[in-house]
Amino acid sequence: MTWISIGALAIGCYFFKAVGVFAGRHIHLSKVGEDALGHLAPAVLSGLIIVQTFDGGGTLEIGAAAAGVAIGGIAACMRTPFPVVLILAAAVTAVVRLL
Amino acid sequence: MTKRLRAFWGQDHKRDGFLLGLAVGSFGVTFGVLANSAGLSAPKAVAMSLLVFTGASQFAAVGIANSGGEPISALGTALLLSARNCAYALSLSQIMPENRGGRLLAAQLVIDESAAMSNAQSSPQDAKEAFWVAGLAVFLFWNVGTLLGVLLGEVVGNPREWGLDAAFPAAFLALLLPHIKRKEKLRTALLGAVIAFVTIPFVPSGLPVVLAALSAVIFASFEVRK
Numbered sequence: 001m002t003w004i005s006i007g008a009l010a011i012g013c014y015f016f017k018a019v020g021v022f023a024g025r026h027i028h029l030s031k032v033g034e035d036a037l038g039h040l041a042p043a044v045l046s047g048l049i050i051v052q053t054f055d056g057g058g059t060l061e062i063g064a065a066a067a068g069v070a071i072g073g074i075a076a077c078m079r080t081p082f083p084v085v086l087i088l089a090a091a092v093t094a095v096v097r098l099l
Numbered sequence: 100m101t102k103r104l105r106a107f108w109g110q111d112h113k114r115d116g117f118l119l120g121l122a123v124g125s126f127g128v129t130f131g132v133l134a135n136s137a138g139l140s141a142p143k144a145v146a147m148s149l150l151v152f153t154g155a156s157q158f159a160a161v162g163i164a165n166s167g168g169e170p171i172s173a174l175g176t177a178l179l180l181s182a183r184n185c186a187y188a189l190s191l192s193q194i195m196p197e198n199r200g201g202r203l204l205a206a207q208l209v210i211d212e213s214a215a216m217s218n219a220q221s222s223p224q225d226a227k228e229a230f231w232v233a234g235l236a237v238f239l240f241w242n243v244g245t246l247l248g249v250l251l252g253e254v255v256g257n258p259r260e261w262g263l264d265a266a267f268p269a270a271f272l273a274l275l276l277p278h279i280k281r282k283e284k285l286r287t288a289l290l291g292a293v294i295a296f297v298t299i300p301f302v303p304s305g306l307p308v309v310l311a312a313l314s315a316v317i318f319a320s321f322e323v324r325k
Contacts, residue, residue, distance in 0.1 A: 024192020
């Protein structure tokens with residue numbers, strides 16, 4: 001990542017926060033608008049999970065990473081601490097690659 | 100001093116906010132390790148945590164950079180993820196400082212954790228204090244954690260050999276879980292996953308996530324209207 005993209009990201013993320021803080025006393029978001037914002041995070045995160053697990057450069061690829069993410073996901077559902085989930089996912093992936 | 104500390108610790112909403120911040124510090128360490136494995140220098144990783152300061156977006160941007168994605172798709176995806184902070188900020192507007200400077204500062208602290216802690220309080224005074232304690236504690240420990248993580252990452256070496264590329268989607272999965280406790284959001288997430296999966300072979304890289312996000316959100320909004 002370049003400094004320019006980090007700067008652009010920082011400005012964009014701050015913009016969303018500040019707009020909410022400053023507009024909050026004057027506007028009320030409609031139910032649909034509020035709902036769309038609330039649903040954005042789960043939609044983006046699940047899209048990212050799929051792409052980062054299965055995208056082998058424009059083709060679907062079910063490989064070692066899928067095994068690692070599956071085990072990490074099971075661990076996360078069992079309320080395993082965040083760093084442990086990541087270590088498990090990475091370790092399983094590394095081991096499957098060695099096989 | 101001890102008296103003050105004891106008074107602070109005796110108030111649930113302050114103690115919980117502080118402990119939450121400490122816990123988020125461990126997320127910060129993992130962000131630092133992954134940022135390092137994606138090729139970010141220590142100043143870049145720390146600058147991100149200081150200035151961007153919204154975890155999921157940071158993981159997303161770095162994860163996409165790590166898998167060789169275009170900068171524009173890293174930026175777009177991370178911004179889509181951060182739009183929810185606008186909704187949090189709106190929900191917190193009643194407890195924001197009166198003066199402009201205070202609000203400019205408070206805005207940076209509007210994230211999942213501070214909003215959740217604040218919205219869980221019953222009195223406006225507690226809500227205000229919970230926001231500041233949780234926001235500042237997370238800010239402190241997230242940044243310290245990031246720095247420690249980058250240094251730890253230096254020791255780790257070749258990231259792919261350790262399977263660290265799979266740690267990114269695992270992180271997104273762990274970050275997703277708190278969002279899908281409600282059935283409607285679980286449905287949105289599943290729909291987003293299906294859309295991303297079927298579009299991977301047909302559209303340029305970066306687009307599947309955007310398509311997943313937009314169509315899932317449109318679908319979800321229409322569901323609510325009915």
